[in-house]
Amino acid sequence: MGLLTGVSPDAMQFYFEMMREDTLGAQAELDIRLEPLRAECRNCQAVHEFSEIAWLCPVCGARGLNFQNGDELHLCNIEVEDGQDRNS
Amino acid sequence: MAKIVTLEQRILKKNSEVAAENRRCFDEHGAFVVSLASSPGSGKTSLLEVALGRLRQEVAVGVIEGDVQTDNDARRIEALGLPAVQVVTNGTCHLDAQMVQGALEHVPFGQVELLFIENVGNLVCPASYDLGEHLRVVVASVTEGEDKPLKYPAMFRRSHALVLNKIDLLPYLRYDMKAARAMALQVNPTLKIFETSCVTGEGVGEFCEWILEQMARNHAA
Numbered sequence: 125m126g127l128l129t130g131v132s133p134d135a136m137q138f139y140f141e142m143m144r145e146d147t148l149g150a151q152a153e154l155d156i157r158l159e160p161l162r163a164e165c166r167n168c169q170a171v172h173e174f175s176e177i178a179w180l181c182p183v184c185g186a187r188g189l190n191f192q193n194g195d196e197l198h199l200c201n202i203e204v205e206d207g208q209d210r211n212s
Numbered sequence: 213m214a215k216i217v218t219l220e221q222r223i224l225k226k227n228s229e230v231a232a233e234n235r236r237c238f239d240e241h242g243a244f245v246v247s248l249a250s251s252p253g254s255g256k257t258s259l260l261e262v263a264l265g266r267l268r269q270e271v272a273v274g275v276i277e278g279d280v281q282t283d284n285d286a287r288r289i290e291a292l293g294l295p296a297v298q299v300v301t302n303g304t305c306h307l308d309a310q311m312v313q314g315a316l317e318h319v320p321f322g323q324v325e326l327l328f329i330e331n332v333g334n335l336v337c338p339a340s341y342d343l344g345e346h347l348r349v350v351v352a353s354v355t356e357g358e359d360k361p362l363k364y365p366a367m368f369r370r371s372h373a374l375v376l377n378k379i380d381l382l383p384y385l386r387y388d389m390k391a392a393r394a395m396a397l398q399v400n401p402t403l404k405i406f407e408t409s410c411v412t413g414e415g416v417g418e419f420c421e422w423i424l425e426q427m428a429r430n431h432a433a
Contacts, residue, residue, distance in 0.1 A: 130339050130366035166401060177365065179398045187394070188401035191369075197340075201218045 127161045127177050128194030159196050163189040227341055230309035234344025241321035244427040247343055250351035252333030255377040257285045258410040260328060264294060266420045274324035276315050278307040278332045295320050306337035309344060335364035346430055353378040354385060358392035361399045368396060373404040380409040
């Protein structure tokens with residue numbers, strides 16, 4: 125999950141727990157990975173990595189960061205146990 | 213044994229696919245499509261009413277209206293003698309590509325060169341859904357305060373233009389226009405900003421000119 129999606133990880137977690145009830149995935153866990161935000165300053169060209177949203181360059185203080193990512197909202201993979209586990 | 217199934221799927225992939233179909237449909241019909249988003253009551257429909265009065269002199273226009281309930285907005289556009297299609301979302305707080313696709317069969321393409329899509333009044337969810345439009349415009353009225361872009365960055369970051377509406381009310385407000393512009397540009401340095409009043413008509417002409425310019429540029433590309 126990118127930081128600029130506008131999607132809240134807490135809300136996603138909350139609704140996932142609500143929706144998994146009484147399904148095959150009742151025991152399933154959701155592991156959300158937040159992708160750091162990478163940006164280049166339009167003023168000083170410094171490249172930064174942020175763990176939360178920022179709008180100002182930490183080096184020169186200029187506004188106008190050129191974000192290189194942030195819109196990620198991907199389902200990367202699902203970890204499942206295959207049938208043999210259940211039978212054994 | 214636990215098995216990991218790699219998916220690497222975008223969660224809104226389906227929406228993006230339908231949006232691409234919408235865009236193809238618009239391009240095939242030679243229609244340029246502009247979406248409008250804002251919080252409720254910032255004046256999207258009023259801006260359309262005033263802007264369409266000018267734009268219709270240059271190009272054939274039409275509107276898709278999105279609302280949670282009522283067809284009030286479509287009726288306002290139809291009252292101008294212009295084609296309007298109302299999408300009622302029945303509770304959903306945004307339009308998605310599928311809802312727009314459903315409305316397209318009612319759009320008289322061929323008679324519409326410039327189509328506006330007015331989204332549900334909401335600055336959060338509409339930001340996440342590509343509708344297939346060519347241009348995204350966000351409206352914020354001056355009565356809402358200067359810091360809407362910082363509070364709802366996704367919407368302002370994904371828009372091409374910002375319309376600061378209701379400027380006729382500025383004499384009655386403590387509103388710092390310079391600060392408002394700075395905050396918007398902080399979130400999106402490429403944002404084109406307009407100041408408008410739908411009461412006096414101020415600034416609407418400039419906004420219309422820009423839309424027509426963008427339309428010409430799109431057709432040339």
